[in-house]
Amino acid sequence: MKSTALYNLIFRPLQWIRKIRGFNLVYTPLLAIVLFTSVMGIILGTLHLQEKNQQEAALFRELSFAKQRIQMRFANNLESLTAINREIAASADDAKLKQLVQDQADDLAINNHEVVKVIWLSEKNQRIWTIPPNNKTDWFSKTQNDQAANEGLISAIELSRVTSRAAFSPFITLNLPSEEPLAKERRTVFWQVVPNIAGGEVIGFLAVLYTAQGVLDVIPGELKAHYRFTLLTDKDRVLGISSDRDVPKRAFSNQTSLDIGVLSPNMTLRIDTYPPPTNLTFRMLIGVVLGLSAFVIWSLWSVLKQMQVRQEAEANLRTETNFRNAMEDSTPVGIRAHDMDKRITYVNRAFCEMSGWSAQELIGLKPPFPFWPDGRRDELLEKMNRALQLSVSANANKGIEGAILRRDGSLIQTRTFIAPLIDEKGKQTGWVTSLIDISEPKKIREELAAAQERFTTVLEGLDAAVSVVSLETDELLFANRFYRENFGNDSKGHFQLAHQENNIKTLHNIAEDLQDSPPGIPASFLYQESESEEVQLSDGSNKWYEVRRRFIPWVDGHLAQLLIATDITIRKEADDIARQQEERMQFTSRLTTMGEMASSLAHELNQPLSAISNYCMGVAKRLEGNIDPALTKDILPALEKASAQAHRAGTIIQRIRGFVKRSEPQRKLTAISDIINDAVGLVEIEAHRHRLTIASELAENLPEVDIDPVLILQVLVNLLKNGLDSTREAYPLSSRWSAPPVKISADLDTSIFPAMLRIQVSDGGAGIAESVSQRMFEPFFSTKSDGMGMGLNICRSIIESHHGRLWATNTMDAEHTKLAGCTFTIQIPLESPETTGNV
Structure with a gap:
């Protein structure tokens, strides 16, 4: 497939250019070199661009996943804090419940690395209890951290009091001594305050101290091993970084805003790629492509050097060939050449006109040939074998009599002369035969009568009803065996199949009008063939027939109607069964898709379904020109049904996808x-x-x-x-x-x-x-x-x-x-x- 595509891309345009008058064929290889080099450059550039797009898409996907993890962690923490507030409101006079609330807060601080402190304050900002206790968080009070932290806490409490919602404080930078074990991780912190509202009034506040570096710990470690994540403010101030490892200058980078709450500070999450490992396979592929390109260019350059020598030889051969063709085309004698296997290797124009077959259809055929009469193939094959074994003088003096059945059905009596074909080395490579027409009028009439008899025999052997009815007398003029066995010897079955039982008078009027018109039946009327109809008999047999009918002139010159009816009962029953099975299996797909997963699955399935439909329709188009009726009857309907089912499957997927997206049902x-x-x-x-x-x-x-x-x-x-x-x-x-x-x-x-x-x-x-x-x-x-x-x-x-x-x-x-x-x-x-x- 790749070789064919490359040939169509490079050499097809060259063939068109050669037809332009005055184009010098010497420059054809040069043009091929330029085109090939351009195409290879486009291919390599496309591959590089595709790889870059894939890396950017993967980077955005991982950034979205990390953002989702962080947002989910803050949402879960908010739910936990809300639950603790409810427990605090319910535990006003119960000491055990108060202890249980503190245990829940302690679990929150232990299980979430980003949470370093939880404080419960009264409605007057008085601290009731702290998790963990102050003796474990003495680092928080060192230097001037206490004042900055309290200011941030008070601002968050006031914002939460005004809005009655969870609020965040601005970012707080702590001054911790370098000997503090977690000084780097706790450098930047911020508060989240959740109001405790009972009976419509604020009864207290639950405050949580987060570390910016701890927020990055929510991201899975396998992601941080491949990418560097940085937490920034809206002013690009670095709050936390997942790794101090440097990234390359041309690294891919992307960032997104973190919306962790309604009143949250503006934070941005940035992702940077580390240097990728060396793609040895891709580089080897580029090397192979470049090597092959150099070899192709060298080959084309060699062809360029040989073009001048070939042009001179082709010119001489063309002159000799034109002379031979002109001489052979001017003679009325049919000439045919065979190789040693008796396969046809050449026919002239006279023989093609004599047989009615084109040269492309005849070359390559072996005896018995299709232009031989069916009943005489064995006889003519024996004559040909015997003649090829005779001497040259005997063939030239006597010749052999034969016959050619033209493609239109007429028979020609011929006399054939055979001579051996000798090459330049004196070795026989085949035979050359010449044929002349020796038919006589009597033989032509006899052969036409025989052809008529064969035609009748064929009609008798058909598994279809063939009937001819006179439009003047309604008489059954001809009926084959199938018609007589199923409809009798009258014309009733003919008009029943034609759905013209009530239109016989109209047909009589047509016949009378044609008799009153000038002699002869108009050709435009005779060749108006009706389309194929499917007819079900109303006699209780429930049989189906495919019916075709047309008007023809009968042997006596009167107008008649020809009807051909094929029994398709079995096919209709099979179609009904297939339709029933298809209706039962239309909606068996299980609705398990949800949210973004459903949209992605529907998008991915539409592509192979479209490819299946296109392939089926493409194969159907290729088979439409096939003359084999079995293919037209069996394979084409199956392909069309397969294409229709692929399209229907795509429609069902789109319907379910629309439902998952909360669109209205298609009622x-x-x-x-x-x-x-x-x-x-x-x-x-x-x-x-x-x-x-x-x-x-x-x-x-x-x-x-x-x-x-x-x-x-x-x-x-x-x-x-x-x-x-x-x-x-x-x-x-x-x-x-x-x-x-x-x-x-x-x-x-x-x-x-x-x-x-x-x-x-x-x-x-x-x-x-x-x-x-x-x-x-x-x-x-x-x-x-x-x-x-x-x-x-x-x-x-x-x-x-x-x-x-x-x-x-x-x-x-x-x-x-x-x-x-x-x-x-x-x-x-x-x-x-x-x-x-x-x-």
Whole structure:
């Protein structure tokens, strides 16, 4: 493939340039050298640019991940502080609870490296307790740190008091002695104050002291091993750095703003790359490409030196060839050359006109040849073998009689003379034959009669009904065996297949008008062939036929209608079965995508699906010109269906992707019975595999509902599968013959106003435990070892997007002593609120 692309890129333009008058072929290799050098430079530049783009994309992805980790850590800390505030508000008179609160604060400081101090202050800014105690944080009071820290704390408290929200203080630079063990990590700190509000009033504040260097410790170590992270202020002041290791001058760098809270200080996270390892493979590839380029340029330069010698030889050969072609084309005798294997190596124009075949179609053929009559191929092959073994004088004096069947069906009687072909070394390399036409009128008429008989034989052997009916008398003029066996010996079946049982009078009028017109039937009328029609007989046989018809002049000069009908009943049945299977399998994909993961997956799947559709359509286009009817009948429909299914799969993915992005469902009026039948058909195969059954109970005359059929089908398939899993776990394989079927029903719930569509899925499993029922609709909660915990959550989201409800209830046995299954109930409005509002 690469060689073909390179040839099309370099040498195709050269072939076009050679056709320009006056272009000197000597400069062709020079132009090829320039083009090749340019192309290789573009390729190498593209590879370098692609590698750079990949590195920048990877850098942005890692920066986004680090930012997400930091934001998540601050969000978790805020949740923990809020929980501690609630415990403080509840522990006003309970000493044990107060101790528990301090233990929680201590755990927060121990488990989070960025947190160095937690303080609980009263509503009047009085410190109640400190974690860890002041004796463990004496470094904080050294030099003038206490004053700066208190000023930052007071500013954060006042901001939190005014806004009643968590607030951050400005960054505080501490002056710590160099002998302090953690002086570098605690150089820059800042406060976060969370107000404790009870009954609408602030009862105190919970303050946390963060270190800027500790914020960088939230980033995973494997990232910091490959990149250097720097924490900056909005004025580019360095707050913390993950490593003192220098980065190269041409290193890739990117930065993003950290939004860790509503009233947080402006912080920027920057990422820099370290020097990458030497890419030996890429350099070796460049070396190989450069070496091959030099070899190609040298080869083209050698070709340039040989062009002048070749031009002179080609000019002499062209002159001799033109002379020989002119001489051969001027004679009416057909000339044909064979090699020692009797393969045709050359034919002149007279022989092509004589046989009706082009030179490209004939060269390379071996006997028996397609221009030989079918019934005489063995005879002509024996004559040819015997003639090739005879002497040259015998062939020249006598010749052999033969025949050529033209491509249009006519037969030519010929006499053939054969001579050996000797090369310059005196060695025979083949034979040369010359043919002359010796046909006579009598032989032509006899051969035409034989051709007519063969044609009739072919029609009799067809597995299709062929009939000809006179438009004047409605008489059946011709019918082949297939027609007679299936429709009898009259013209009734002809008009039934043509759907013209009620239009016979109109056909008679057409025939009368043509008789009153000038002699002869207009050619434009005769060649108006109808398109292929698929007709189903109404005689109770339920047979299907593909029908083609046209008007023809009969042998007596009167107008007739030709009809060809092919039995396609088996194909239609196969198409119906395939369509049913396709409808059952359309919506079997499981809705497990979520958030950004769903969008990324849909984007990645669209590309191979588009490639599959394009490849299928490309193959179909290549096969359209194939004359083999089997390919046209079997392979082309399969390719078109494959392309349509690839396009449909892309549509379903885009639909689910739109739902995950919180877009409105694509509603349309749909019969809920069709969706339930499709869902049962999709899940029934899995049920039979586990020896279980599914029963559906649908109320009559259910109205159509304005819903998204794709999403509702996903919900029903998921609920049916859950019911099968529950029943399969409750009944072992040996006793599943007694297991109750999984039931799905649909009716109208008239107990509420307005009435709603109710769908229920019931199983005979062990029911749902109370602990599970409270969390079963939560995301990421699952009782299955291989489950993702998103199925029921997505189902409820889909139903709620249709303004409906989804819940589950346990079913008790007859004695009301134990659980005997579970029932999921869906309620969907008969009309969407948007439609009701418009009315």
